[in-house]
Amino acid sequence: xxxxxxxxxxxxxxxxxxxxxxxxxxxxxxxx
Amino acid sequence: xxxxxxxxxxxxxxxxxxxxxxxxxxxxxxxxxxxxxxxxxxxxxxxxxxxxxxxxxxxxxxxxxxxxxxxxxxxxxxxxxxxxxxxxxxxxxxxxxxxxxxxxxxxxxxxxxxxxxxxxxxxxxxxxxxxxxxxxxxxxxxxxxxxxxxxxxxxxxxxxxxxxxxxxxxxxxxxxxxxxxxxxxxxxxxxxxxxxxxxxxxxxxxxxxxxxxxxxxxxxxxxxxxxxxxxxxxxxxxxxxxxxxxxxxxxxxxxxxxxxxxxxxxxxxxxxxxxxxxxxxxxxxxxxxxxxxxxxxxxxxxxxxxxxxxxxxxxxxxxxxxxxxxxxxxxxxxxxxxxxxxxxxxxxxxxxxxxxxxxxxxxxxxxxxxxxxxxxxxxxxxxxxxxxxxxxxxxxxxxxxxxxxxxxxxxxxxxxxxxxxxxxxxxxxxxxxxxxxxxxxxxxxxxxxxxxxxxxxxxx
Numbered sequence: 360x361x362x363x364x365x366x367x368x369x370x371x372x373x374x375x376x377x378x379x380x381x382x383x384x385x386x387x388x389x390x391x
Numbered sequence: 392x393x394x395x396x397x398x399x400x401x402x403x404x405x406x407x408x409x410x411x412x413x414x415x416x417x418x419x420x421x422x423x424x425x426x427x428x429x430x431x432x433x434x435x436x437x438x439x440x441x442x443x444x445x446x447x448x449x450x451x452x453x454x455x456x457x458x459x460x461x462x463x464x465x466x467x468x469x470x471x472x473x474x475x476x477x478x479x480x481x482x483x484x485x486x487x488x489x490x491x492x493x494x495x496x497x498x499x500x501x502x503x504x505x506x507x508x509x510x511x512x513x514x515x516x517x518x519x520x521x522x523x524x525x526x527x528x529x530x531x532x533x534x535x536x537x538x539x540x541x542x543x544x545x546x547x548x549x550x551x552x553x554x555x556x557x558x559x560x561x562x563x564x565x566x567x568x569x570x571x572x573x574x575x576x577x578x579x580x581x582x583x584x585x586x587x588x589x590x591x592x593x594x595x596x597x598x599x600x601x602x603x604x605x606x607x608x609x610x611x612x613x614x615x616x617x618x619x620x621x622x623x624x625x626x627x628x629x630x631x632x633x634x635x636x637x638x639x640x641x642x643x644x645x646x647x648x649x650x651x652x653x654x655x656x657x658x659x660x661x662x663x664x665x666x667x668x669x670x671x672x673x674x675x676x677x678x679x680x681x682x683x684x685x686x687x688x689x690x691x692x693x694x695x696x697x698x699x700x701x702x703x704x705x706x707x708x709x710x711x712x713x714x715x716x717x718x719x720x721x722x723x724x725x726x727x728x729x730x731x732x733x734x735x736x737x738x739x740x741x742x743x744x745x746x747x748x749x750x751x752x753x754x755x756x757x758x759x760x761x762x763x764x765x766x767x768x769x770x771x772x773x774x775x776x777x778x779x780x781x782x783x784x785x786x787x788x789x790x791x792x793x794x795x796x797x798x799x800x801x802x803x804x805x806x807x808x809x810x811x812x813x814x815x816x817x818x819x820x821x822x823x824x825x826x827x828x829x830x831x832x833x834x835x836x837x838x839x840x841x842x843x844x845x846x847x848x849x850x851x
Binding site: 360362363364366367368370371372373374375377379 | 687689690693694696697700723724725727728729731732735736737739740742743746789
């Protein structure tokens with residue numbers, strides 16, 4: 360389990376370090 | 392009656408419609424093949440013989456000219472609800488569940504088209520698997536070499552179709568679970584656009600990534616089954632009401648005018664010579680000379696990995712708390728890890744998904760389809776724990792899907808096609824824009840007509 364967590368956190372860090380604009384994922388919007 | 396043991400669904404349906412074969416005789420032959428071959432392949436976990444015989448009789452008594460799948464035997468991964476059977480989803484835990492009260496709507500739609508359900512198929516536990524191995528049921532085996540993996544998690548589906556037990560099967564694909572077994576078992580698979588086919592009455596894994604779709608030994612059979620399974624279903628919140636957009640009418644239009652590119656960069660790094668040879672063979676046959684870079688594919692794969700283990704952990708948290716020892720340890724430990732990932736990292740992965748989706752979809756302004764390997768290697772040996780990709784030794788189980796994960800992450804449709812290399816086949820993905828399954832299938836059909844992509848018949 361520890362080894363799996365290490366792999367997962369390492370992969371998560373590669374995503375977290377990617378610079379993205381704030382609020383890129385809005386809440387669901389009723390479009391109709 | 393002609394030998395229909397390796398026949399396509401469309402040929403079986405034609406034979407039944409013309410009266411040269413009956414649905415009952417085709418069903419009995421399929422049940423006999425299962426009895427003969429399943430001890431070696433271990434693809435089936437349940438055989439629904441009584442139900443199949445009743446459905447076949449019903450088909451024979453119907454106007455078969457109106458049934459596009461008249462008498463076609465099919466089977467489903469055991470995460471589909473089959474009325475009267477517990478939906479085990481490859482687990483020990485779900486065996487205590489009561490029998491399903493209803494069939495999956497996809498089963499109902501195939502049966503309404505004349506198909507005959509003959510059983511439920513082996514799979515990796517809770518679909519968290521790329522190997523086809525299962526500690527409770529034993530591994531489903533590769534029909535081209537039974538000492539090798541079928542691929543997962545829809546391993547039984549790949550084994551049953553590739554091994555000639557049935558011409559058609561259904562599976563699920565969260566990160567590659569249709570495309571990986573298609574590749575390893577040398578058959579065709581379709582992962583439709585996210586939201587196209589109803590997932591109601593199937594056991595979930597990662598709701599924001601789960602897709603259902605067919606396996607077959609020909610593109611026409613994929614199109615036939617896919618077309619009859621389409622349609623909005625209010626019971627699955629993800630299905631989109633686009634009406635039915637049939638793929639069969641354009642199947643034979645050819646590839647003239649289609650702009651086909653080849654994924655470079657990430658999708659060539661780590662691929663074995665066999666995977667690159669298959670990709671290059673397909674690209675050459677299609678005249679696809681242009682390389683295209685799918686931006687941040689490695690990060691997309693990482694984000695898919697994070698969302699998978701965390702959403703999966705949320706789904707299974709109570710079972711992990713109460714019945715941890717009843718899980719396959721390899722699945723349990725990945726889910727437990729997912730339960731400990733900070734939520735901020737999960738949100739980051741979701742934000743990244745939106746960014747990535749917009750950029751990849753924009754690529755389709757300049758091309759109609761993108762080719763990529765389905766798997767980095769041909770079928771590994773059963774029990775094999777690691778392989779070497781790009782000089783790095785990596786565990787097999789999570790890494791068979793390195794080329795499929797960045798695509799399903801944003802729900803794009805993919806036709807997976809087999810290249811019959813010797814001694815083992817390997818697959819190529821034909822990736823299309825959202826809702827353009829028709830284009831992916833057109834290209835797959837053209838490759839089949841050229842003889843480049845063919846499901847090889849195994850010697851079992």
